Amino acid sequence: MTEPLDPVALDAAIENVHRAGMPGLFAEVRDGERVWRGAAGVADTATGRPVAAGMRHRVGSVTKTFTAAAVLRQVENGRIGLDAPIGRYLPDLVPGERGGAITVRMLLNHTSGLAEYLPYAYPSLKAFPALADTSPRSLEDHRFTRFDPVELIAMGVTAPAVGTPGGTPGLYSNTNYLLLAQLLERVTGTTAEQRITHDVIHRAGLRETSFPTAPRIDGPHSRLYESWFGMIDPPRDHSVFDMSWVGPSASLISTTADLNRFYGKLLAGEIVAPPTLAQMQRTVPVVSQEGKVIDYGLGLHPTADPGRPVFWGHGGTVWGGGTLAMTRADGGRQMAIAVNMQRWNGLGPTGRPQPHPIDDALAALYRTAMHG
Template identity: 65%
Template sequence: MAALSVCVGTVAAAPASDGTRAAPTTSTSPATALDPGELKSAMDGVHRAGVPGLYAEIRDAGRTWRGASGVADVRTGRPVTPDMRQRVGSITKTFTAAAVMQQVEQGRIQLDAPIGGYLPQLVPGERGKKITVRMLLNNTSGLPDYTRYAFPSLQDMSPESLDDNRFRQFRPAELIEMGVKAPPAGEPGATPGVYSNTNYLLLGQLLEQVTGTTAEEYITRNVIERAGLRHTGFPARPRIEGPHSRMYEALWGLNDPPRDYSVYNMSWTGTGAALVSTMEDLNRFYGKLLDGKIVNQLSLAQMQRTVPVVALDGSMIEYGLGLHKVGIQGCGTFWGHDGTVWGAGTMSLTRADGKRQMSVAVNLQRWNKPDSSGKPQHHPIDDALKTLYRQAMCGDANAQAKNAS
């Protein structure tokens, strides 16, 4: 299992098990900066490459395009639509980080204070004295991710524990304990950091400690509602409320055909990756956040101070306090996050000037089957998604492809 890490935070998908048809684009807005035909073509390309269904909202200078391609259910052929709700995975981390920064602004949390001073029972001893709140936020704490311990069969290349835990109610403390007791991923404060969901469950417990309410309730009132989001929230039960797609998990070919995990108890990830949202809400949230409407400008500047972090798929990313920084040559600097949970992947990025936004959801994950050495193999879906993201963020995917050839 060494070459395959569980990425609750990087977008992936998997091939459909039967022939599926593309759903029509549901709405477009005339705009010179948005090419509806090229965007729809790029989405159809991802569907043809093997993703059963995907949907998106793209914004440019006040103009909006929404589109969808493929199906929400491979058995019935029910089409996906752009307004569907999605489990957005580690995009949740930006919401949690914003909530923490609000408490920093109020003086209840200090960024460079040791977490052991707030939660000595969860991170005891010298470790608790060395790891600061900032280190949790930017993934430099050295605490490893707990996911492989919560789903132990993954270490034996088996999906068994995904099914065993479908309705299990985890407690944050038991998940945190798995991460704290595991071999360290690095020294506190060292870079590059190592991406870890353990950090964000601790931040959720920190919020509860200083606010006197559950982290989910605080984030709902002070982040979600402040941003004016109408279709975003922490799930109260395993089934998603409102229109949504089934969510298919291939688990690097271990599930063949991919299994539907759209009904799942999300207590296994909580304030790290449990939120449900829509692409419209995500664009609205990141627009408000980067405009200083959720946290103040000083807090936002702290969130945008990045360090190198090794993601769970082994790639290197620039990570701030709950924010990714993505630079695209000739296109600009984008801020946001991506996320996956079992069967669902989402990417949401907003350009630094706030004028260009992209939120994309796919309903299949971990499609890359491993080679004999255990390394995930390249798949046409990877290229198709890259083309879509380039078209969505920069509007010139075809030009880039021609230049590359």
């Protein structure tokens, strides 16, 4: 059972996250017609400029739901087959037997077996869980690097496979969604960003959501502080960054209000048709980038506490920023929360992130936002 929206409890919960060590965060929670917007902390640690609930923010892999929705709209109009092999459309990018075995659905739900390209694009960054060997240096080295998505895809495709096509658990991989962006371009003749903007962002009526056209974020926004597991001390601002390293898999800029509007319309069947939404909500086990097994659909995943209603949405991180947007299955309760620091956990002797007070404070905020 979900309790009514409690502004006092939400004010206290968001302030507790700031007190636990988060420089700044902001959120919007909706319960029917009731809306709470809150913020705590600073957008700039040097000047003390406060965060505000309406700020624009890099939302990371929340972008994947938008990309998935755009692909599925092309499935609805017959241009893409959901269970067709990707080699039918992109034989140059996924050639041979793999191109014939990996389907569009497998890219959407991360069961393609294709590796994450990130460790190969940034040689000094190792994949989870070998975090003890990581270095933050390449973050600075590549702040203004313009990556070619085809080259990034090639890194993931030629890397050792992480599973067999369709096998579970799948492994979360940005390679899948860069391929989906190329698929959109190939079948529509427009860039993936243009297609997602036209078919999803505009369809949802979002006014503050867009893909970046430069390393800087347009409009009022917070600086984004990357700690890299305590190796960057004090955490450094990475809000200015060329997002071509993730492209339409994780580069979108939005607001908490726009994210709630988007997921509300998606779950109401207003972005893709209800039968397509049902496909999005068919989940398989997938190993996340944090090494946890989660249920994952087509660009969408559920979260549910025992005895509580199911929520659907997505989380996302970028260098310095994080976002979680979740909407109850019936659309009646929604939350979108943005934070301006990432990887605040120090590493233990085994290289695993250690508990931090921010973890518990954020979990309490999520519970309060979703359930009261």
